[in-house]
Amino acid sequence: xxxxxxxxxxxxxxxxxxxxxxxxxxxxxxxxANFFPIIYALVYRKxxxxxxxxxxxxxxIGIGGxxxxxxxxxxxxxxxxxxxxxxxxxxxxxxxxxxxxxIVMPAINMRLVLFYRIFVxxxx
Numbered sequence: 001x002x003x004x005x006x007x008x009x010x011x012x013x014x015x016x017x018x019x020x021x022x023x024x025x026x027x028x029x030x031x032x033a034n035f036f037p038i039i040y041a042l043v044y045r046k047x048x049x050x051x052x053x054x055x056x057x058x059x060x061i062g063i064g065g066x067x068x069x070x071x072x073x074x075x076x077x078x079x080x081x082x083x084x085x086x087x088x089x090x091x092x093x094x095x096x097x098x099x100x101x102x103i104v105m106p107a108i109n110m111r112l113v114l115f116y117r118i119f120v121x122x123x124x
Contacts, residue, residue, distance in 0.1 A: 031069050041059060057111050061107045064100055068101055075093055
């Protein structure tokens with residue numbers, strides 16, 4: 001019996017093109033740059049231009065969106081299939097859905113409930 005080498009992700013999937021890699025790094029930079037306004041909104045939530053209600057919900061939507069975008073790009077192989085994501089795509093999908101959409105969707109639903117209470121029922 002001959003021992004066959006197990007296929008790796010690099011053998012199965014096509015490597016990303018240069019355009020995909022450029023798009024990945026640009027989206028990574030934009031997503032990481034979003035942390036500064038989020039931190040600013042948390043620190044200066046009483047500052048008059050930032051005096052908005054429900055800053056915590058907005059921040060959770062932003063953080064969940066950042067996690068989802070970065071992990072989606074990694075799962076799609078835009079940063080090559082190396083490391084833990086190359087060995088098992090389950091981790092990337094778990095991060096994408098549990099930490100990404102699992103944070104964004106409940107926060108959006110909560111915001112919709114708050115808008116319903118304000119605009120439809122008239123309660124504030």
